[in-house]
Amino acid sequence: MTTRRGELADFLRTRRERIAPEDVGLPAGGRRRTPGLRREEVALLAGVGVTWYTWLEQGRDINASVQVLEAIARTLRMDNQERWHLFELAGVTIVPPAATECQLLGGIGQEILDQLDPLPAVVLSPRSDILGYNRAYNRMGGDLDSMEPGELNQIWLFFTHPYWQDLCRSADRERAAAYMVGSMRTAATQHLEDVTWDRFIRRLREASAEFDELWRRHDVADLATPAKNFKSPVGELRLQMTRMTIGTRGLTRMNVYSPRDEETRARLVELVAYDAEQKLRAVG
Structure with a gap:
């Protein structure tokens, strides 16, 4: 078979x-x-x-x-x-063939991300590899700058990294986990013979019992929940996610998180300042 x-x-x-x-x-x-x-x-x-x-x-x-x-x-x-x-x-084609995936984020793309501060923003590949991010997302994600390149995948971090496992409130996390695994299975459909994808999914299943259980359900994603609450060093962030797609089929995407209230708006400004302060301390 x-x-x-x-x-x-x-x-x-x-x-x-x-x-x-x-x-x-x-x-x-x-x-x-x-x-x-x-x-x-x-x-x-x-x-x-x-x-x-x-x-x-x-x-x-x-x-x-x-x-x-x-x-x-x-x-x-x-x-x-x-x-x-x-x-x-x-094996019945009802959509156009997949476009070439964007694996690298150019300088202009990074400049756009930087200009979105203090709104957290990230660019993700179809496999949820983190291709680029700004300072707000860096700090919200637990200092991505300090992580190994092989760890920079949103799903991998969500299911294996201690900081990310505690990033969402319990109810939000359950919904987010189901969506992430469902979206991964949807994307993986076009890569069933791809050794890289197969190895990555196998590694995730071995590293996380939670991911493995959800993967065995064979659910596929429908729509992400746009309203999200995250923990951060400056307090809870109540955010609204907007997704923008890149490329002819939108395989690469940019997620931008906007504040749902004024308290969160002020905290995002504080979050970017906190990130800059941490960088200065590291240099000093």
């Missing part, structure tokens, strides 16, 4: 298991060995053969048309992001 077919099999199974028979107008029936719908029920509702659907969920190398995949997506109540993920895993 290829990596892509294996991912497709797991994705279909996890989507099927989350739907109760009564959700789609079927009687609950007697005891079930596994949660959710049975394979034959999915096949019936989607109008496809039971054997064919079983083979698809087993990861066999069979072809699926756009119409059949659409029917399965509707039966399993997939949202737009999950539907796109299904088509990608099945």
Whole structure:
């Protein structure tokens, strides 16, 4: 079984298991060995053969048309992001091919980031590698300047770095963790044969039980929560995130965090001053 077919099999199974028979107008029936719908029920509702659907969920190398995949997506109540993920895993192109990823941030890009201070701002690759940031984000992130280059990945820090693990309030962290893993799985769909991506995800799963548990759910991201609360050296920051995409498909993105109240606005100014003070102390 290829990596892509294996991912497709797991994705279909996890989507099927989350739907109760009564959700789609079927009687609950007697005891079930596994949660959710049975394979034959999915096949019936989607109008496809039971054997064919079983083979698809087993990861066999069979072809699926756009119409059949659409029917399965509707039966399993997939949202737009999950539907796109299904088509990608099945090898059916419904979007343009991926553009070349931006791996380096040029001088002009860094200048734009610097001019956004005191609003925290960061540029991220599709894999959430941190390509650039300004002083406000540097200090909010626990002094990224002092970290090793191999650590500068937003998801890696979120799940493994002690400072980042305590950066969000508990309720915010739970939502953020689910979104981050879902967005990683969405992005990884276009890199299933990429050894670099595979190694990075394997490293994350080994380093964080929390990430591994979320990864095994096969959820894909929908929308990020724009309102976020972060801890910082100058007090809690109540922020609103704005995402701007870069490139023809927006694979590289810039996140800018704006204050939701005047107290946070004042704290952001203080945060940038605090960052500058720390740098002067380090030089001295």
